[in-house]
Structure formats: structure tokens, C-alpha cells
Amino acid sequence: MFLTVMTYMGYLLLFIGCFFLVVSAIGILRMPDLYNRLQAGTKASTLGAMCTIMGIGFLHPAWWVKCFLLSLFILMTNPLSSSVLARASLRSGVKPYKLVVNECERYLNEEKGDN
Amino acid sequence: MKLSRLIFTILFLFAVWVLLTGGYKDPQELVTGFLVSVVVSLFTGPLFTRRGLYHLSPKRLWGKFVYLFVFLIELVKANVDVAKRVLSPSLPINPGIVRVKTKLTEDMDKLWLANSITLTPGTMTLDIKGDELFIHWIDVKTTDVEEAGETIKGAFERHLGGE
Incomplete structure (x- = not known):
């Protein structure tokens, strides 16, 4: 009984994970510029990957601890890397799409003044 | 030390x-x-x-523990939000870059705050300079520094700063 519940939980998590991975892929295709693409890509793919890995953990209880650790690593490093990508592209002058406000321009100019 | x-x-x-x-x-x-x-x-x-x-002091560990749950709930919300935006035909986005001030002093705490902001609904940290965070917001609601800070950082800063 317990094993059946675990199996169903595992498949459910796998399904949710796959759904969010697909959403992130669609997001990357549909969004207009790099920053919005990163937004869609990071969030959905982080939860997607975590859910998929945890689902595997539920299906193979012996791997549970490793899977948990893996998803924790993804949780820590994924947003970091997307932040770094966004920062690098901002500094190398990738133009954002139709901003409502932009507090960054002044700051980037200050940076240029410093150097 | x-x-x-x-x-x-x-x-x-x-x-x-x-x-x-x-x-x-x-x-x-x-x-x-x-x-x-x-x-x-x-x-x-x-x-x-x-x-x-x-x-590893108990107070800090407890703060991190509570924070983890707050964070996981926000993460799920963020994903539903992104899914809605991506899948709706009109692509409702209204992006902007805002500036937010933080009270945190520890580098590690700032890293966690930046990470959390990246993973919560519609916001992504672009850069940190001193106590200022620059944030790309997919659906800008306010341009005021204080108000934007409260909306974006929300409960995170309180839990992280719990010393």
C-alpha cells in the first residue's frame, strides 16, 4: 500500500516537473527579449528540474537522499547563474525591451565614470 | 576566528x-x-x-528553516504565475528595472535574498552594489523604492535577518 502511494506520488511529481519544463521552453520561445526569457527560463526550469528529480527519488527510495541533495544544489545554483547571465548582458549593453522604468541607466553611467 | x-x-x-x-x-x-x-x-x-x-547558532538555523518553507511556497506561486503569463495568448508583460535597498549585511544573506528574489513571482536580480539591488520586474506595479522593496522582498528579509 505504502509503496503504491510512493509510486503514484513519484509519477505525479514527474508529470508536474515535465509540465513546468515545457512551460519554460515555451516561455523562452515567446518572450520578447533576453531578460524576460531568463525570467521564464529560470523559474519554471528550476521547479521543473526539482520536481523531476524528487519524483525519481520517490520511485527509487534508495536514491532519495541523493535526489534531495541534487535538487537542493539546483535550487541554489540555478538562480545564481541566471542572475550572473543577466548582469553580464546588462553590462555588455544588451538592450531591454520596452521598459516602463529604468533605474539602471544612471547606475551604469556612474560605473563608467568610476573607471 | x-x-x-x-x-x-x-x-x-x-x-x-x-x-x-x-x-x-x-x-x-x-x-x-x-x-x-x-x-x-x-x-x-x-x-x-x-x-x-x-x-550554526540555533537562532540562525531556525530562521533558515522557517525561511525554507516561506520560500518553497513562493517558488510554487512564482511558477504558476510564469505559466499563466507564458500560456496566455496576449503575453501580459510590463517590464522594468527597479532599485531596492536591503538592510542585510552578511554576504551570504544577500546571496540568499538575491536568489530568492530571482525565484519569486516576476522578479529577477540583475546586480548588487553595496546595499542596493537592481531588479528586473516583469510586471511593474510601483516605482517607489520603499514600496517596491516591500512588495519584492516581502517576508524574506525578515526571516533571513533573524539573528
Whole structure:
């Protein structure tokens, strides 16, 4: 009984994970510029990957601890890397799409003044 | 101070090792893991942490624990939000870059705050300079520094700063 519940939980998590991975892929295709693409890509793919890995953990209880650790690593490093990508592209002058406000321009100019 | 950094790094690395290998049955594996963590810590300890064992104080650990749950709920909300935006035919976005001030002083806490902001609904950290965070907001609601800060950081800063 317990094993059946675990199996169903595992498949459910796998399904949710796959759904969010697909959403992130669609997001990357549909969004207009790099920053919005990163937004869609990071969030959905982080939860997607975590859910998929945890689902595997539920299906193979012996791997549970490793899977948990893996998803924790993804949780820590994924947003970091997307932040770094966004920062690098901002500094190398990738133009954002139709901003409502932009507090960054002044700051980037200050940076240029410093150097 | 130096010793506390070293011990914290060793403990952290060793815990990761034990979790990864699941090697509580084999003493040889444990000893190897411990020796490797000591050697690695000797080289990287000062880079890895600044406050050392201070991070393991019960109050801080409890803060992190509560924070994890707050964060997981926000993460799920963020994903539903992104899914809605991506899948709706009109693509409702209204992006902007806003500036937010933080009260946190620890580098590690700032890292967690930046990470959390990146993973919560519609916001992504672009850069940190001193106590200012620059944030790309997919659906700008306000341009005021204080108000934007409260909306974006929300409960995170309070939990992280719980010392």
C-alpha cells in the first residue's frame, strides 16, 4: 500500500516537473527579449528540474537522499547563474525591451565614470 | 576566528559527503571523506565563509528553516504565475528595472535574498552594489523604492535577518 502511494506520488511529481519544463521552453520561445526569457527560463526550469528529480527519488527510495541533495544544489545554483547571465548582458549593453522604468541607466553611467 | 571558519567548512563538506555516499556502514569511506574535507577546508575555508561557526547558532538555523518553507511556497506561486503569463495568448508583460535597498549585511544573506528574489513571482536580480539591488520586474506595479522593496522582498528579509 505504502509503496503504491510512493509510486503514484513519484509519477505525479514527474508529470508536474515535465509540465513546468515545457512551460519554460515555451516561455523562452515567446518572450520578447533576453531578460524576460531568463525570467521564464529560470523559474519554471528550476521547479521543473526539482520536481523531476524528487519524483525519481520517490520511485527509487534508495536514491532519495541523493535526489534531495541534487535538487537542493539546483535550487541554489540555478538562480545564481541566471542572475550572473543577466548582469553580464546588462553590462555588455544588451538592450531591454520596452521598459516602463529604468533605474539602471544612471547606475551604469556612474560605473563608467568610476573607471 | 580562523579555527571556527575551518571547523565550519569541514563540517559542511563532511555532511555533504555523508549524504552523497550514504556511507554510514563503511568506516573506511567515512575516514576518507573526513580527510578529504580537512584538506579541502585548509585551502578553501577562508574563501568559503567569513563568520564560521556563527552560521550554526540555533537562532540562525531556525530562521533558515522557517525561511525554507516561506520560500518553497513562493517558488510554487512564482511558477504558476510564469505559466499563466507564458500560456496566455496576449503575453501580459510590463517590464522594468527597479532599485531596492536591503538592510542585510552578511554576504551570504544577500546571496540568499538575491536568489530568492530571482525565484519569486516576476522578479529577477540583475546586480548588487553595496546595499542596493537592481531588479528586473516583469510586471511593474510601483516605482517607489520603499514600496517596491516591500512588495519584492516581502517576508524574506525578515526571516533571513533573524539573528
